[in-house]
Amino acid sequence: MYQETKTHEVTVDVVILTVRNKKLQVLLIQRGQEPFMDKWAIPGGFIRLSEDLDAAAERVLEEKTHVKNVHLSQLHTFGNPTRYPKSRVITVAYCALIRSDELELASAETGMGIKDIKWHSVYNLPPLAYDHKEIISHAITYLRENVEQKPVAFQLLPKKFTLTQLQKTYEMILNKELDKRNFRKKILSYIILTELTEVSKEGSKRPARLYSFNKFFLDNRQSKTNL
Amino acid sequence: MYQETKTHEVTVDVVILTVRNKKLQVLLIQRGQEPFMDKWAIPGGFIRLSEDLDAAAERVLEEKTHVKNVHLSQLHTFGNPTRYPKSRVITVAYCALIRSDELELASAETGMGIKDIKWHSVYNLPPLAYDHKEIISHAITYLRENVEQKPVAFQLLPKKFTLTQLQKTYEMILNKELDKRNFRKKILSYIILTELTEVSKEGSKRPARLYSFNKFFLDNRQSKTNL
DNA sequence: TCAAAAGTGTTGTCCGTACACCCATGA
DNA sequence: TCATGGGTGTACGGACAACACTTTTGA
Numbered sequence: 001m002y003q004e005t006k007t008h009e010v011t012v013d014v015v016i017l018t019v020r021n022k023k024l025q026v027l028l029i030q031r032g033q034e035p036f037m038d039k040w041a042i043p044g045g046f047i048r049l050s051e052d053l054d055a056a057a058e059r060v061l062e063e064k065t066h067v068k069n070v071h072l073s074q075l076h077t078f079g080n081p082t083r084y085p086k087s088r089v090i091t092v093a094y095c096a097l098i099r100s101d102e103l104e105l106a107s108a109e110t111g112m113g114i115k116d117i118k119w120h121s122v123y124n125l126p127p128l129a130y131d132h133k134e135i136i137s138h139a140i141t142y143l144r145e146n147v148e149q150k151p152v153a154f155q156l157l158p159k160k161f162t163l164t165q166l167q168k169t170y171e172m173i174l175n176k177e178l179d180k181r182n183f184r185k186k187i188l189s190y191i192i193l194t195e196l197t198e199v200s201k202e203g204s205k206r207p208a209r210l211y212s213f214n215k216f217f218l219d220n221r222q223s224k225t226n227l
Numbered sequence: 228m229y230q231e232t233k234t235h236e237v238t239v240d241v242v243i244l245t246v247r248n249k250k251l252q253v254l255l256i257q258r259g260q261e262p263f264m265d266k267w268a269i270p271g272g273f274i275r276l277s278e279d280l281d282a283a284a285e286r287v288l289e290e291k292t293h294v295k296n297v298h299l300s301q302l303h304t305f306g307n308p309t310r311y312p313k314s315r316v317i318t319v320a321y322c323a324l325i326r327s328d329e330l331e332l333a334s335a336e337t338g339m340g341i342k343d344i345k346w347h348s349v350y351n352l353p354p355l356a357y358d359h360k361e362i363i364s365h366a367i368t369y370l371r372e373n374v375e376q377k378p379v380a381f382q383l384l385p386k387k388f389t390l391t392q393l394q395k396t397y398e399m400i401l402n403k404e405l406d407k408r409n410f411r412k413k414i415l416s417y418i419i420l421t422e423l424t425e426v427s428k429e430g431s432k433r434p435a436r437l438y439s440f441n442k443f444f445l446d447n448r449q450s451k452t453n454l
Numbered sequence: 455t456c457a458a459a460a461g462t463g464t465t466g467t468c469c470g471t472a473c474a475c476c477c478a479t480g481a
Numbered sequence: 482t483c484a485t486g487g488g489t490g491t492a493c494g495g496a497c498a499a500c501a502c503t504t505t506t507g508a
Contacts, residue, residue, distance in 0.1 A: 008274065010235045010306075010317055047235065049315055053306035077304045077319050079237075079280035088276055090237055092304050092317075164460075181462070182498065205458045206505040391487075408489070409471065432485045433478040 008079075011091045012056045013044035013132070014072070015139035016065065018100040019156050019172040023121045025100070026136055027065065028128075030116040035085045036129035038115065042136065044091060057094040064117065065098065070155065072096045073146075075138055083131045095139040097155035123175075147173050151192055154213050162200050162208035163187070192217035235306075238318045239283045240271035240359070241299070242366035243292065245327040246383050246399040250348045252327070253363055254292065255355075257343040262312045263356035265342065269363065271318060284321040291344065292325065297382065299323045300373075303365055310358045322366040324382035350402075374400050378419055381440050389427050389435035390414070419444035 016027040028040040043064040047056040057072045072094045079090040100119065120126060122140060125133065146152055153169045167183045187193065194214040199207035243254040255267040270291040274283040284299045299321045306317040327346065347353060349367060352360065373379055380396045394410045414420065421441040426434035 008235070008237050008276070010237060047306070047317075049235070050308040052308060053304060053317070074303060076301060077280060079274070079319070081277040081279060090274075090280070090319075092306070162460090179498070179500085180460090181500085184461085185463095186497085203459065204507055206460050206507090208460060389487085406471075406473085407487090408473085411488085412490095413470085430486065431480055433480090433487050435487060 009087060009089045010047050011044050011089055012047055012053060012060055012094060013042050013091045013135060014057050014060050014064075014094045014096055015042050015075070015136055016061065016096050016098060017122075017139065017143065018098055018119065019169050020100040020119055022168075022172060023123065024140070024172050024175070025119040026122050026125075026139075028118065028120050028126070029064070029114055030126075031113065031129055032115040033113045038127075039129040040120070040126045040132075041129040042132050047092075053092055054094075057092075057096075061096055067098050070096050070098050073142070075135075075142055078131055078135060080131065091135075093135045093138065095142060097143070097152060099156055099158070144174060151187075151190060151213075151217070154218075160196060160198065160200075160210040160212050162202075162210060164208060166211070236314060236316045237274050238271050238316055239274055239280060239287055239321060240269050240318045240362060241284050241287050241291075241321045241323055242269050242302070242363055243288065243323050243325060244349075244366065244370065245325055245346065246396050247327040247346055249395075249399060250350065251367070251399050251402070252346040253349050253352075253366075255345065255347050255353070256291070256341055258340065258356055259342040260340045265354075266356035267347070267353045267359075268356040269359050274319075280319050281321075284319075284323075288321075288323055294325050297323050297325050300369070302362075302369055305358055305362060307358065318362075320362045320365065322369060324370070324379060326383055326385070371401060378414075378417060378440075378444070381444075387423060387425065387427075387437040387439050389429075389437060391435060393438070 018025050018027070027043065029043055030040050031037055043060050045056070045060045045063070047053065051059070053074065054072060057074075058068070058070075061070065061072065062068055073096075075093040075095050077090060077092045081088055083089070083091075122136065125136070128136070143152075147170065153166060153173070156169050157165060163184055164180075166187065167178055167180065170183070171178055192213055193211045196210040196212060198210045200210055201207055245252050245254070254270065256270055257267050258264055270287050272283070272287045272290070274280065278286070280301065281299060284301075285295070285297075288297065288299065289295055300323075302320040302322050304317060304319045308315055310316070310318075349363065352363070355363070370379075374397065380393060380400070383396050384392060390411055391407075393414065394405055394407065397410070398405055419440055420438045423437040423439060425437045427437055428434055
């Protein structure tokens, strides 16, 4: 029993990604206490004793963003003995994709060791605490590998969207431009979109056809999609 | 400080796979104590307090098989609160591929709660302890996804081998037959093999050309290969 | 009528797959 | 000489990439 006091602490850390202001961005929290005072960190927390790992990640996500029912993917577990300065902490890293406009940041919670909480472009990260730079880097690699294979962008779009919006989302994730005709051909061949009769009047130019993800896709995405 | 006695135990479990007797096989240990007396389990052990996760997996692998310097891949972390009957144990699962002929099983170690240790076909598993069936299933899925993309079979072959041996290894992993001409065309196009002047006299028929993985591949595989 | 974004097809290349016969050797 | 496994090439189809012009609307 004594040796239990020697066991490790275990946390979950969640890399929360969004596309916002034409950039892939990650939600970061600025620490208000040592260690790593003023450095930025991805949201995380201890796993409760009778809480599943996935449930812990969902709880952390909800505590920081008030967003529920988002699909989370387990990425990797980090346990270098020196990654935490004071004690041995092993962390199970998760990745979530959310729409930034459906999110009220839990800014009210600043104070309890939290100085600030906000989005940062993944291409221009502030100084990060712990090994969080490495974790974010894993998350982006994972996302890019999966977005090509599996239609994951639906997490980032409203229910109705134009093909151009969808394409821009992919371009932000992959950080490269895509050919419009090829993109449309490919995405329509997947038969996961429903063409709506409505059109978007957002732009002041020619209206664009709206689409939604179809019922079959939405019903089956949990089993077919890792992210 | 009191709450540290409430933290989780953390283990690594290693799915050790080989190709043997024309089958994909996994190394299992038969438990000699409760819980799960007589059930079979994959090798595992607690992570030491100042030991990296990967190092813990290497240690467990070496303790059970006396095999060193094998590339291990972290698969997934399992932490369902009910996966262990008595306490909360979170386990980081790894996967290793080894040649079964370079292995002396640590049979001497039977006794300390270990009744038996041996290879089992993954297609005919005995009753397994804990959630180890799920872990093995993850490992096989992972292996199949990666063997197609990345040349991982070198772990399973001697230094010199024939193309037929290489093909058989892939067939065992994928559990399906491959076309000889297509297989050779593809594998030779990767430019990772060196054709040797020697031939194999193993079979009693026409001798087969021997190949080895070339220096470039062996030098770079750590960075290019996940498994 | 002009500016701006929407929408639309064809071609070449590469990769994977299907498929059948001759060769070298030992028994 | 024959049985056995070793070794080789071609033709088709699908996926991806490159590429430019017309349409619709609001200002």
